[in-house]
Amino acid sequence: MDPTAQVLRRVTLFASLSDDALARVARVAFRRTCAPGETVIFEGDPCQAAYFIAEGQVRVYRLSPGGREQVLARLGPGQAFNTVPPFQPQGINHATVQALTAVTLYVVTCGDFCRLVEECGELALAIVQDFANRLDHLANLVEDLSLRTVRGRLARFLLEHAPTELGEAADAVQVAQNWTQDEIAAHLGTVRDMVGRTLRAFADAGLVRVERQRIVLLDRDGLEAEAQR
């Protein structure tokens, strides 16, 4: 297999493509490296390409109305960004993306990306499935925002993102993703200060304990009750 195709195979979006479909992507993808701190794309600029991360980490952020950077996500190997605007007539970059470490990207221009989708049904299906998952998440978020308080959304977030609950045996392997308060806020559609205040309120109520680098969930029933608010 072509070396580029081998790298692209590790991208989640391409994981289920046939070798032939993947080879078609590999033929048009070109490699780009970025130094730590380098900005890959700027929010609001015309979209030039879709990007797929082979190595390194980037952060995705937007500017709030007050001018403060709001971090939306940190992405790493196998993840992609800027895959939506190529399909919009005047597509613009939805966020700024900056390298946190040395980064290796594979880049597909908007024109090539759209052409591949037209020509390759497998790729089109993979993209539709990815967009469907995102749409699902956003629909749930809209429901959350309109029906639940920040307390309710945070409680549900904590319950959904804690790994297997430990019983007395405590042999379960914890596979945990680390979250900053900014990332939690972006996920919940609020700001980091609200997340911090709400966590303190939960701690005061005995629902959680905030330790160095850990949010320890203590009261499942209490959190589930909060999640209904």
Added chain:
Amino acid sequence: MDDWALPEINVLLCNRCGVCVQRCPTGAVEMGPEGPFIARAKDCTYCVRCEAICPQQAITCAFEIVWGIKNSETRTV
């Protein structure tokens, strides 16, 4: 469990404004030749204030979400 988990400071994003040094409530952060660093790890309470006030978003304080037992230590394998 790493009891001395510390905020991560990305000196490449840092503009050396020194706000983190000024505002650290325990004085754990100092400015070094390459940028700020946690000079006194045991004084750092992981209060996340440095992350909140950094204008460059150069400081990261991340959390795992884990289950625990009330009044007991968290057990992790």
